[in-house]
Amino acid sequence: xxxxxxxxxxxxxxxxxxxxxxxxxxxxxxxxxxxxxxxxxxxxxxxxxxxxxxxxxxxxxxxxxxxxxxxxxxxxxxxxxxxxxxxxxxxxxxxxxxxxxxxxxxxxxxxxxxxxxxxxxxxxxxxxxxxxxxxxxxxxxxxxxxxxxxxxxxxxxxxxxxxxxxxxxxxxxxxxxxxxxxxxxxxxxxxxxxxxxxxxxxxxxxxxxxxxxxxxxx
Amino acid sequence: xxxxxxxxxxxxxxxxxxxxxxxxxxxxxxxxxxxxxxxxxxxxxxxxxxxxxxxxxxxxxxxxxxxxxxxxxxxxxxxxxxxxxxxxxxxxxxxxxxxxxxxxxxxxxxxxxxxxxxxxxxxxxxxxxxxxxxxxxxxxxxxxxxxxxxxxxxxxxxxxxxxxxxxxxxxxxxxxxxxxxxxxxxxxxxxxxxxxxxxxxxxxxxxxxxxxxxxxxxxxxxxxxxxxxxxxxxxxxxxxxx
Ligand SMILES: Nc1ncnc2c1ncn2[C@@H]1O[C@H](COP(=O)(O)OP(=O)(O)O)[C@@H](O)[C@H]1O
Ligand SMILES: [Mg+2]
Numbered sequence: 001x002x003x004x005x006x007x008x009x010x011x012x013x014x015x016x017x018x019x020x021x022x023x024x025x026x027x028x029x030x031x032x033x034x035x036x037x038x039x040x041x042x043x044x045x046x047x048x049x050x051x052x053x054x055x056x057x058x059x060x061x062x063x064x065x066x067x068x069x070x071x072x073x074x075x076x077x078x079x080x081x082x083x084x085x086x087x088x089x090x091x092x093x094x095x096x097x098x099x100x101x102x103x104x105x106x107x108x109x110x111x112x113x114x115x116x117x118x119x120x121x122x123x124x125x126x127x128x129x130x131x132x133x134x135x136x137x138x139x140x141x142x143x144x145x146x147x148x149x150x151x152x153x154x155x156x157x158x159x160x161x162x163x164x165x166x167x168x169x170x171x172x173x174x175x176x177x178x179x180x181x182x183x184x185x186x187x188x189x190x191x192x193x194x195x196x197x198x199x200x201x202x203x204x205x206x207x208x209x210x211x212x213x214x215x216x217x218x
Numbered sequence: 219x220x221x222x223x224x225x226x227x228x229x230x231x232x233x234x235x236x237x238x239x240x241x242x243x244x245x246x247x248x249x250x251x252x253x254x255x256x257x258x259x260x261x262x263x264x265x266x267x268x269x270x271x272x273x274x275x276x277x278x279x280x281x282x283x284x285x286x287x288x289x290x291x292x293x294x295x296x297x298x299x300x301x302x303x304x305x306x307x308x309x310x311x312x313x314x315x316x317x318x319x320x321x322x323x324x325x326x327x328x329x330x331x332x333x334x335x336x337x338x339x340x341x342x343x344x345x346x347x348x349x350x351x352x353x354x355x356x357x358x359x360x361x362x363x364x365x366x367x368x369x370x371x372x373x374x375x376x377x378x379x380x381x382x383x384x385x386x387x388x389x390x391x392x393x394x395x396x397x398x399x400x401x402x403x404x405x406x407x408x409x410x411x412x413x414x415x416x417x418x419x420x421x422x423x424x425x426x427x428x429x430x431x432x433x434x435x436x437x438x439x440x441x442x443x444x445x446x447x448x449x450x451x452x453x454x455x456x457x458x459x460x
Pocket of ligand 1: 231234236254255256257258259260261262263
């Protein structure tokens with residue numbers, strides 16, 4: 001067995017940490033794109049679509065992310081698709097993120113006072129024009145703090161991708177520990193890695209929230 | 219021909235019949251004050267006039283055009299009937315001038331420079347020109363309401379509806395908004411005002427309409443109506459508010 005210096009451990013964790021960051025970014029960007037489309041469709045008038053999207057949101061919010069990852073990975077294989085851990089993890093995390101963002105953003109749109117719709121309507125703006133010029137800009141301001149806050153959940157969620165063999169921070173920690181047998185040091189460092197990624201985001205979310213309410217927007 | 223012509227207007231919410239047959243003709247340039255107890259259907263009447271509520275029966279004509287039914291899109295409607303509410307509902311993320319320019323830009327597709335000119339004109343009318351770049355949150359209630367009036371005027375409506383536009387204001391801010399309405403009246407703007415300001419109704423309006431239980435119970439010129447009410451209901455109402 002080779003000897004691991006602390007630096008070896010840190011270096012390996014940092015290398016794997018890149019993939020945590022990349023997977024988080026993919027999940028967040030993909031989730032935001034899908035979530036935005038779902039939010040807009042859900043706000044539209046067509047009942048069956050609204051119902052389907054609600055079901056989608058409920059399913060992803062009501063099942064563990066771990067199961068979603070298993071289903072994406074092993075389920076796809078059972079259906080005859082050959083998906084890599086990368087694809088499965090990206091897919092599952094994207095869907096998971098989209099469901100939560102859809103719900104957060106719907107709440108923000110509904111939080112815009114109904115008087116704004118009315119004012120916009122009596123000035124002659126139609127639904128899409130009202131959305132674009134009056135409702136969404138206000139909803140967007142409300143949405144920034146909870147969205148940034150949720151990004152923390154996405155980063156921590158990527159840890160679960162380790163169970164399908166995706167080598168990110170957590171998986172790298174496990175592998176290093178198998179070789180180096182220094183569980184406390186290694187997992188403390190892994191935790192520190194997540195903290196370094198998440199802490200600035202949650203601080204930023206809290207700051208944004210304070211600023212929003214301080215400005216008396218609502 | 220009257221500018222606004224309402225015939226046999228009926229409106230129910232479920233089992234509750236709120237408007238039980240309203241007939242009203244309003245000439246161009248006329249200022250009509252609508253008074254009456256809370257719940258008598260005043261707001262519902264105004265909301266039917268600009269189709270925020272669909273009435274069940276009757277017709278509304280503006281100039282020669284049928285206003286109700288599917289004849290007019292919201293865009294066309296806003297160029298015929300403007301409305302201002304008790305709550306100003308300015309767009310908080312836009313400056314004063316952006317609030318006023320939005321509908322001309324988006325609905326009428328007015329070129330930006332021209333929309334800006336229109337906005338400056340109407341803001342001047344309501345005395346808000348110097349606050350053109352302020353955000354609504356930086357304005358007093360009275361100032362916000364004046365901007366809301368300017369925003370409605372920017373679409374150049376043929377008639378302006380005002381639903382208790384001073385009711386949400388602190389007493390010391392009521393006067394500035396009433397002054398704006400008075401100057402619009404003097405300019406010949408056709409106004410239909412639901413108001414609790416009896417002095418204003420008496421001094422500024424050409425005609426007062428008293429609504430009671432979903433009907434026009436009594437109407438006439440302000441002097442006679444306030445001094446010699448014909449019905450006990452109006453006499454009682456006047457006694458209760460003066
Ligand atoms: N959207 C609505 N749904 C149900 N009832 C309503 C609605 N709008 C108004 N009403 C009822 O209609 C009646 C008249 O209301 P309104 O026109 O607001 O009276 P006013 O403005 O004279 O106080 C009231 O009894 C009110 O509760
Ligand atoms: Mg009312």
